[in-house]
Amino acid sequence: MSGRVGIVGIGHTPFGRRSDATVQELAAEAFRAALADSGLDRGHMDAVVVGSVPEYHKQRSLPGVVQEYLGLTPKPTWLTEAACASGSAAIRTAWMSIKAGVHDVVAVIGCQKMTELETAEILALMGRVGEVQWESSFGSTFPGYYAMFARRHMHEYGTTREQLTAVAIKNHFYGARNPLAMFRKEITAEKANASEDVATPFHVFDCCANADGAACVILAAEPRARGLRKPPVWLSGMGCASDTMSVLRRPSLTGLGSAQAAAAQAYAMAGVDAKRVRVADVHDCFTIAEVLAYEDLGFCAKGEGGAFIAENRSYIGGSTPVNVDGGLKAKGHPIGATGVSMTTEIVKQLRGDAGERQVPDADVGLTHNVGGIGQYCFVQVLTRDE
Amino acid sequence: MSGRVGIVGIGHTPFGRRSDATVQELAAEAFRAALADSGLDRGHMDAVVVGSVPEYHKQRSLPGVVQEYLGLTPKPTWLTEAACASGSAAIRTAWMSIKAGVHDVVAVIGCQKMTELETAEILALMGRVGEVQWESSFGSTFPGYYAMFARRHMHEYGTTREQLTAVAIKNHFYGARNPLAMFRKEITAEKANASEDVATPFHVFDCCANADGAACVILAAEPRARGLRKPPVWLSGMGCASDTMSVLRRPSLTGLGSAQAAAAQAYAMAGVDAKRVRVADVHDCFTIAEVLAYEDLGFCAKGEGGAFIAENRSYIGGSTPVNVDGGLKAKGHPIGATGVSMTTEIVKQLRGDAGERQVPDADVGLTHNVGGIGQYCFVQVLTRDE
Amino acid sequence: MFKWFGRVNHAPHTKVAEFAQHLREGRLMASRCEACGHVSFPPRADCEACLHGAFTFVPVSGRGTLHTWTRITAAPRGFEDVAPYTLGLVDLEEGGRALAWIGASVPESSLAIGMPLQVTPRLHEDVEDIRVDYTLESPKGATA
């Protein structure tokens, strides 16, 4: 079908430690909110795509449990996984199913409950975050990979420790203003730099935190998307690309090839360039990741990401406000929910519903959801009708 | 796009205990074979969809590893999971991506390496196969669920222990003739009935076995699918539906609602009925599952599945030959690979390439891939040009 | 407190956690939707009929009939040393089902689909931690 695909409903649980709920109970919170937001009811859903990373749940094969809990059997459901980009992979799958004319209305639920695992289980999972044959056997860790990216970026472009800290400060500044965020306190450079070492040059405050949470978006084909409770926000540019699993085969460690390729696809499809983006949610799993995103997405030139944050250009009022919801850093990172959460934030911004975090004149927005250490990147350009 | 989607290449590793290879090495075997079969080369792939169940691998986020190993970065890739139907979920996703006009040529790789896990890890996974909140806490098991289905089917329809055994005998008969199967020996009723109890009324020989393996299909949009090495086999009917996760909410235990709904969709889309199907690969994870499939797919009336096998109607020469590749039972069940393997078998049959297992006049074929205990079912109707 | 529920518990965090406390005190509870009144067993925090998110616990009788059963020999982790054991699935008089072990009051030879069974709360005191669950017992022996 040649029509557009619109987002007609969004829902989002608080992110954080949710020791009160199962993962399907979290999914229900987000789904119920998205239904209410859209004005649709359960019977209108043609399918549900779940974005989640299975290893974190004791419950196996989540879509079955979620589908039963939401009362949506016998409608189709399945899960998409692309590590930390599983949520955006689910949105992309749902978007394709509508473009294909297979479905008209699809709910996408990103959900993850990470805090039920015991420390031993988390340590074991952490030990297998990289390529397991040649890398994990040496004790590589997720922060360790991005730390190596950071050190190389510092070497090639003169990026500084202070600039990395500035990313954390910005995202906690906005997290303090987002009622759904896990961490709602501003931080200082002193506090960040005094935090424990994780993998040099990273402290704890360079890293996002495991969290529980769910987010939901409801997608609809263009004719169906009109006339509902809120005006649709359009998925106008959709990019998806990969980079190597291992740093042993990765052409460059100072940028993500997947992000550059996905951004190019998304801009081309939407017919916009980076300058036209008024607000962006990017994948700041570590402080350096946001710096790479500025560059990979073209918000600034290669190597100038450090200056971009140092000059406050990613604050509201700057050239491209980034992660004004707090980002993964302050919102928390319930893996599968993260990509969907990003999209809900950009929808809020384009609707003008973001409250004290509202970016003025936000008519073109972008999400950038990275899987793992850049193995996958999904970029969405979102627009609204004038 | 309104054109059809064709399968233009297939590849399949031997299934079984593959202590010689990583999961990406298995994927490469199947992908290389599919490329050779199609006459395409790597550069023609627009995307790769991986069907697999992550919990069985130490390597996390498989698509990244596979994509790097096959040399396909920066092309898009992600994983689909729907338990034992993950392979068919991947094919469905790839099919939608082509129908949507997003991609022209997509490789689908189903792969799973199950025999690397230690017994303790397998027991732990087994303990979480059902709904974990209300069922697993009582020690429910995967065979246990299907055993409960079997006992109820016996009660309602008079299905017998001998009829279940007849399913195993048939599938081992054909497995003995499939060079890619894990078990290549015929069995007798005496041998089957003498095997150890698993969950009454099931013995070991009612159950399929964990295995390692990979299978690949390459899908292409109609114009692109023509003029390649082999004539395309068309994905003419595609069905997908769900049933409850738990037996606590399942309306009926003598049939899978997901399979019935998916079959109805696939037949309607393809414009055929059950009688028109000349050959089928169905999900015989347990002997009763094949009996349910006969009924759910309409090969016989409700309750007559036991008679259907007793009368040899699912052998070659019968009304609907089923699992003439050995099925999960004799081929082995490397979870994510299974659905893709089914499709490769039906493609072989429709091409007339199935050798001593060839079904005469096989021009319409079907696959039936079930996730878990029926939480998901994907049904494909495949056809060829005259 | 839901971690008390079951021999092996994989879902300690849930909005219906109080179910386990009731079970400990001998009460079998369902959930009742505050919006539409629909009753669910096992309990659900969110209504299966209307998806409303507020509920109260209400007692159920636990009377039911056997829908199907299986004797498990090949047991998963945590159950290796108690196998074989027999799982029964019962249709409850007030709606819903329960999956549980067939209790000691029901000889395996007497098992028959359709037979009446009583879902019976159990507090296991043979272990260090609190552990609760329920078994399926012969109705006349349910209070024994």
Place this chain on the structure above:
Amino acid sequence: MFKWFGRVNHAPHTKVAEFAQHLREGRLMASRCEACGHVSFPPRADCEACLHGAFTFVPVSGRGTLHTWTRITAAPRGFEDVAPYTLGLVDLEEGGRALAWIGASVPESSLAIGMPLQVTPRLHEDVEDIRVDYTLESPKGATA
């Protein structure tokens, strides 16, 4: 035999398992494609250049330069009691890279991107099972 490779091994089954045997005997090996001659380190059973599936092992020098590095404090399972340790990523003279611990011959204070390092096979005899890996050493001290 690939289970010998690494402090913690998650991939015991591979077509390049013999790599570990070579390492045990002090040889660092790459794979060479039998079809196109492409050499890969770490070795691959299937050629990255042409996807051909037959290869032979060929020795590589292990000479390289430091691309980047990090000192890991928060360690995963199996590494808790040896943290902190420093991981280096080196670009190899003959192509490819290696990720490994910075060895004892290289003081942390001397680490600098671009410095020459030598990938050095190690047989660990302080453990009951055979265990092999490699470290990144100062070129002059590599044979020490």
